[in-house]
Structures are given as C-alpha cells and as structure tokens.
Amino acid sequence: MWSGAGRTAIVGWGLSEITRTDPRPLGELALEACAAALADANLPAADLDGLATYPDQPFHGAARVDGVDLVSVGYLLDHLPGARRVEWYAQVSEGMVASAVVEAVNALLAGVCRHVLVWRAMRRPPGTYGAWTETRVGGDAQFTAPYGFTSIVATHAVAYQRYLARYGASREAMADLAVTQRQGARLNPHAIFRDRELTREQYLDARMIADPLCLYDCDVPVQGCAALVLSTTERARDLVERPAQVLAYAQQTVRRAPVPAPLYMLDDHVAAGRSTTDALWSRAGLGPGEIDVAQLYDGFSPSVYYWLEAAGFCAEGEASRFVADGGTSRSGSLPVNTFGGSLSEGRLHGMGHLIEAARQVSGRAGPRQVVGAETALALDGSPLLRNAGLVLGADGDRR
Amino acid sequence: VTVPVVRPDPDELTAPFWAAAREHRLVLRRCADCGRHQHPPRVLCPWCAGTRLAYADVPGEGRVASHTTIPAREPGGSAHTCLVVELDVQDGLLLVGGVPGPRPEWVAIGAPVRVWFEHVPGDDGEELVLPQFGPRS
Numbered sequence: 001m002w003s004g005a006g007r008t009a010i011v012g013w014g015l016s017e018i019t020r021t022d023p024r025p026l027g028e029l030a031l032e033a034c035a036a037a038l039a040d041a042n043l044p045a046a047d048l049d050g051l052a053t054y055p056d057q058p059f060h061g062a063a064r065v066d067g068v069d070l071v072s073v074g075y076l077l078d079h080l081p082g083a084r085r086v087e088w089y090a091q092v093s094e095g096m097v098a099s100a101v102v103e104a105v106n107a108l109l110a111g112v113c114r115h116v117l118v119w120r121a122m123r124r125p126p127g128t129y130g131a132w133t134e135t136r137v138g139g140d141a142q143f144t145a146p147y148g149f150t151s152i153v154a155t156h157a158v159a160y161q162r163y164l165a166r167y168g169a170s171r172e173a174m175a176d177l178a179v180t181q182r183q184g185a186r187l188n189p190h191a192i193f194r195d196r197e198l199t200r201e202q203y204l205d206a207r208m209i210a211d212p213l214c215l216y217d218c219d220v221p222v223q224g225c226a227a228l229v230l231s232t233t234e235r236a237r238d239l240v241e242r243p244a245q246v247l248a249y250a251q252q253t254v255r256r257a258p259v260p261a262p263l264y265m266l267d268d269h270v271a272a273g274r275s276t277t278d279a280l281w282s283r284a285g286l287g288p289g290e291i292d293v294a295q296l297y298d299g300f301s302p303s304v305y306y307w308l309e310a311a312g313f314c315a316e317g318e319a320s321r322f323v324a325d326g327g328t329s330r331s332g333s334l335p336v337n338t339f340g341g342s343l344s345e346g347r348l349h350g351m352g353h354l355i356e357a358a359r360q361v362s363g364r365a366g367p368r369q370v371v372g373a374e375t376a377l378a379l380d381g382s383p384l385l386r387n388a389g390l391v392l393g394a395d396g397d398r399r
Numbered sequence: 400v401t402v403p404v405v406r407p408d409p410d411e412l413t414a415p416f417w418a419a420a421r422e423h424r425l426v427l428r429r430c431a432d433c434g435r436h437q438h439p440p441r442v443l444c445p446w447c448a449g450t451r452l453a454y455a456d457v458p459g460e461g462r463v464a465s466h467t468t469i470p471a472r473e474p475g476g477s478a479h480t481c482l483v484v485e486l487d488v489q490d491g492l493l494l495v496g497g498v499p500g501p502r503p504e505w506v507a508i509g510a511p512v513r514v515w516f517e518h519v520p521g522d523d524g525e526e527l528v529l530p531q532f533g534p535r536s
Contacts, residue, residue, distance in 0.1 A: 128472075132404070132405055134405060135404070135405060135406060136405070136406050136407070136408035137405050137406075137407065137408055138407075138408040138409070138410055138413075139439075140439045141405075142407035142408060142409065142413060142439075143407070143413075143416075143438070143439050143494070143495060144495045145405040145407075146405055146406060146407055146497075146527070146529055147481055147482075147495045147496055147497030147529070148404075148469065148479045148481055148497050149481045149495050149497070150405065151469075153469075154467050154469065154481055157467035158464075158465035158466065158467050158481070158483050159465070161465045161466060161467060161508070162464070162465045162508065165508050207470065208468070208469075208470055209469070209470075210467045210468070210469045211467050211468040211469075211502070212467075213467075257445075257491050258437050258438070258439070258441060258445035258446075259438075259491075259493045260438065260439050260493070260494075260495060263483065263493060263495070266464055266465060266483065266493070
C-alpha cells in the first residue's frame with residue numbers, strides 16, 4: 001500500500017452554470033466555479049496557496065486566448081479575487097485533469113502548500129465542434145484527414161467496431177448504459193439533460209455520428225467550469241465534516257504502438273486502462289470487489305466498457321452483458337456514472353466524474369446517494385488515450 | 400472518386416511517401432537496426448530508438464482491421480466510409496483509406512485488400528495521388 005494513502009482529501013467542489021452556449025467569457029465561468037468550490041470547502045481565498053489545472057481544449061483547431069478559450073494557471077494567478085498568497089502551482093498537458101489532482105496531492109504531501117484549487121474550464125465555440133477549416137494539414141493527420149478521418153468520434157468508432165465484432169456484442173446493450181446514466185442526470189441539478197428523458201427507443205433510433213457510434217454515445221460539448229479543493233486530510237477535517245480521502249492515484253504510462261494520430265490504438269484499450277487500474281489497486285490496497293461506486297470516463301460510451309473490463313469489474317468481453325443485466329445501475333452491484341456521466345451531464349472532461357466520486361464517499365450526493373458508499377473509483381480519460389484516476393474513501397478511523 | 404477536403408502538407412520527413420505515391424509505389428520508413436516498419440514516419444525508430452531509418456517499398460496487401468461510416472453532415476452532402484487497414488508485412492502496421500458513400504459489401508473486418516492509387520485533381524492544377532485500398536480477391 002502507498003504511504004500517501006488517505007493523507008490528502010477532497011474538501012469541497014463547485015460548478016459554474018453549465019450550458020450549451022454561454023455568452024459570458026470562460027474566465028468568468030471559471031471564477032464562478034472556483035468561488036463555489038472555495039465556499040463549499042469553507043476556505044477563504046486568502047488561505048488558498050496552491051493552483052493546478054489541465055487547460056487544453058480537446059478538439060481540433062482550438063483557439064488559445066487565455067480567459068476566453070481556456071483558463072490557465074497564469075489566468076487565475078492574475079484574476080482570482082483574494083488569493084494573494086499562492087506559493088505553488090502546476091499546469092499539466094498530459095493525462096487529463098486528474099493528473100492535475102495528482103500534482104496537487106504530491107504538493108500537499110511534500111508540504112509546499114496547504115490547500116490546492118484544481119479546476120477544469122471547457123469552452124464550446126460557435127459553429128461545429130472541432131470542425132476542420134484547413135485545406136492542408138501536416139503531421140500525422142496528413143495520413144488520415146485526406147480520407148475523411150478527421151474526427152475523434154471516428155477514432156473511437158473504429159475501436160468500438162472491433163470490440164463489437166470480437167465479442168459479438170450488440171449496440172442494444174449500450175442503450176441500457178445511456179438510459180441508466182440519463183436517469184442519474186435527471187437527479188443532478190447541474191446536468192445539461194436534467195430535464196430531458198432518454199428512452200431505449202430514442203437511443204436506438206438516433207442518428208449515427210460515426211457508425212457504430214450514434215448521437216447518444218457521444219458526450220455533450222458544453223461551456224462551463226468545475227473546480228475542487230484539496231487539502232491534507234488533517235487540515236480538511238478542520239474545514240468540513242466529511243472530506244473525501246484520496247486513497248490512491250495512478251496515471252496511464254503504457255507504451256503505445258506508433259499509429260497515425262488520431263487513430264491511437266485499436267485493440268489495446270483494455271490493457272492500456274489496466275496500467276492505471278492495477279496501480280490504483282496496489283496503491284490503495286483495495287481491489288475491484290471493494291469499490292462501492294465507480295465514475296468511469298465516458299467521452300464516448302464504449303470507454304465505460306473498456307474501463308469496466310480493465311478495472312476487473314467484469315471479464316474481458318463481458319461488459320455489455322454486465323451493463324444489460326443492470327450491474328451498473330444505482331441499485332446494481334456497481335453503480336456507475338451516478339451523476340449522468342459526460343453523456344448526460346456534459347463534457348467537463350472528467351471533472352464531473354472526480355466530483356461525483358467525492359460527493360458519494362462524503363455522503364453528499366443527495367437523491368443520487370449510493371447508500372453506504374465508502375469507496376469510489378474515478379477514472380478520467382479514455383483508456384485509448386493518456387488517462388489518470390483516483391480511488392477515494394470516506395473519512396474515518398478505520399484506515 | 401473521393402474528393403478530399405483536406406490535402407496533405409508534406410514536410411521533409413513525409414515527402415518521400417507522397418512522392419512514391421505519385422509513382423504508384425507504397426513506401427514506409429524502415430529501421431535498419433530492428434528491421435521494423437513505422438507509419439507515420441518518426442525521427443527515431445519507435446520500436447528500438449534506432450537512427451538508421453530509410454524509406455523502403457512495401458507490398459500493398461493487407462486486411463481491413465476496422466471501418467466506420469460517417470453520414471452526410473449537411474443536406475445534399477454525402478456519406479463516406481473510412482477504413483483502417485493492417486498491412487500483411489507487419490503486425491499492427493496501420494494505414495487509413497477512404498471509400499465514398501455508405502459501407503460497400505466488401506468492407507468488413509478481416510476482408511483482404513490491396514492498395515491502389517487515386518488521382519485527385521486540385522483547384523490549382525496540382526494533382527494529389529492518394530494510396531487507397533480496394534478488395535483483393
């Protein structure tokens with residue numbers, strides 16, 4: 001077991017308004033989320049001394065105006081009201097925002113700061129998300145884009161196509177996953193689809209985006225920001241009643257075969273995910289059988305299958321059956337994406353997953369609360385890409 | 400005929416691939432140290448970090464590893480099907496191809512394919528030659 005297990009904790013969290021389009025600048029939404037997180041953590045901005053984020057936008061051709069298209073560490077250093085004594089920061093470019101949390105945990109354990117604010121601001125620009133405007137392209141994309149292979153959806157579609165063929169799985173099972181997650185979103189006041197029902201029929205009749213992925217297999221691009229506050233567990237207990245202990249973190253470090261980006265990988269996603277989950281189990285001193293609730297990244301729905309299999313919640317090739325049998329519903333053996341996931345809450349790029357995991361083990365998930373949830377797994381990123389994850393645990397003396 | 404909206408912008412590392420395509424040859428970088436091919440081309444061998452790399456002709460035969468069909472995005476537009484092809488010459492050596500329209504019958508995982516070369520006229524009179532894949536009986 002890792003010596004850092006349980007020594008840091010997520011204390012509080014907050015979200016800005018999450019919308020499909022918001023005329024307000026992203027910087028303003030980030031400040032709104034950060035103020036909400038600090039208030040939730042009962043932490044005055046004057047006591048905040050650490051900042052960390054993953055600022056990049058996950059689509060082709062993203063503009064990079066700070067405060068408009070992204071919100072960097074530098075932006076918050078310059079703009080966060082009342083934060084006058086920041087002593088440490090980190091801005092990561094690999095491994096999703098969970099890797100910014102990893103950095104924050106390390107800084108707290110190293111004793112270089114006492115409280116770290118981590119945020120993820122997401123921009124939804126006008127027009128088609130990730131549309132190509134270039135007529136010429138260099139780099140890896142010169143071997144894919146001329147063939148119409150321009151979208152990240154295609155990347156996930158070709159991997160899922162092979163998954164379906166290899167295991168004889170059907171698209172129908174995924175309808176259960178999408179519908180179950182939507183039911184969670186209906187109980188989540190932040191979810192973009194909180195007021196919209198989704199039925200199996202709607203899922204199965206939906207238009208294809210890149211076969212076999214339909215509209216409801218893809219997360220919803222949104223504009224907004226989510227933030228959380230981490231402290232050492234000792235200090236966290238002075239701030240809130242039930243902080244969420246960080247029992248383990250891990251990052252995907254697998255060596256990937258050289259293929260043209262955005263292809264990434266076709267078959268190795270379960271093995272790639274396992275490099276993260278194996279490290280989590282070993283550091284937390286827990287196994288998949290001891291996890292009460294899991295928030296599994298679902299930028300595209302098949303990633304949930306890959307994560308379920310990588311983490312050992314079911315055997316390889318069994319995920320669609322596990323989902324169809326109700327295993328991932330709120331009353332199932334492993335409630336998954338209880339807040340709606342990115343499919344139904346909106347594309348907060350994994351931050352929604354991290355926050356829901358913290359809510360569940362803190363007993364603060366409201367109508368979505370999984371009764372007796374003491375441990376939660378949160379995985380940020382598709383197993384095909386660089387990813388990172390956390391195991392969280394309820395605060396208590398038993399550890 | 401596929402009419403690509405996006406055309407390649409070759410650099411020093413990739414230009415030989417496109418130049419060979421104009422001669423109807425499929426060439427990929429090969430490492431003299433470990434003998435493995437790479438695609439896309441890299442400055443170091445991604446398998447063994449070898450530095451003795453040179454383009455070499457490869458047989459353009461392989462199998463469909465996967466595919467996806469992307470419907471028309473706007474009214475009056477057309478669907479297209481993307482192929483991922485694994486070349487027979489080396490496990491895991493993947494190239495992308497494209498077929499206009501909905502998925503043709505021959506496009507299925509495991510289907511044997513062979514390279515062919517599509518000539519795409521450009522607005523400025525500059526012709527693009529794209530390696531493509533079609534059924535191999």
